[in-house]
Amino acid sequence: MPQIPWLDPADLAFPAVETALDDPQGLLAAGGDLSTPRLLEAYQHGIFPWFEDGQPILWWSPSPRAVLFPEKLHISRSLRKQMRKEDYRCSSDRSFQRVINECAKTSSKRPGTWITDEMREAYSQLNIAGWAHSVEVWQGSSLVGGLYGIALGEVFFGESMFSLGPSGSKIALCALCDWLIEKQFKLIDCQVGNPYLFEMGAEEISRQQFQQLLSQCATVNYAKAGSWNYHWQSQDKVAKMAV
Template structure:
């Protein structure tokens, strides 16, 4: 039975070890997605994800897909793409546009998990310096990008989109080395994908992930990304 979170109370999540195996990582329902709730969740490695028509659901899957400073790499294919970089890459210049593009339906059924509440509150985190966006532009048009939440030296990747070939991939490939050099020690990718494997993404068990996370959120927040990355 899932714990029900009272949206009128302070955020208190159950132990992550209580997360279900099927579906993997489902931990709790209810609550809110205000900046206070989001901060409390991410510090525990918990994130919201549900159909907009469903009740709010909170997740903590295991194993967890992460990229570390030690394991990060750029595949040969990505390096070739970067040498022919067709896009102008910026940071934190169009956060709300990036999030809105990530919220656009991507399948035949028109599904999306980024609802109006998320579109309202993540920009508040961005305004406070707690969320970042990276944008790919072509002839002045936004063609790709991604956004995430930053706490200490932990970066929680949220979503990405592409309207042109490899746009989000190159936006990440351009920004990630700069972030890691600036002090990011852990990039939480949530679930492993073939796309992320090109960057050295690996899966770790819950205990290792949470040990790494506890350490990362105690570190100073890295210097903000420059406005222009390439």
């Protein structure tokens, strides 16, 4: 493993994000723990954990950073048509455990997972504390998609999403953006970009730009922590959303 700082379990401080490695891109530190205070400290500074079973806890701050401004969400014509035709219902924080468990599942296309048992327990504790949230997509009584992440101040830090039906994760992202716009959130952190996210309107910005946005928008406000209570129906909402 490259030479990187090891975190002191008794100290929540992280190295400056500017010291993150270029190869592998964004690797900042290792060790520490996944306690709620440390995770809140990490996210507030644009740092997130990402590691697999058998590895130490690894902390990352990549550059460029993939972000999505909720009002810039792009919904394709085919997705709009699908959401008009099929009446999907979306909820928040109704089934956090099911969402994170589905995100953690492996398949022939994805034989490994970074959502380890340790990660699931840590984010479940964040959900109980009111910092981590899930969005669920339902078709009838069946869960067909969802996502989860962390909300700090006016920033939502996306962690993972899944689909059990056509475009389930895309519909979850549509519902999330609608909720975030309503609550005046400024930014979704997508961490690392991919064609799927770029198709939905995500873009890349520099680490410096990202850190500036966090300093303005990502605050640990305990008064705002708590369960989300959001309900969304695709046929009612799709015509009002951004193109």
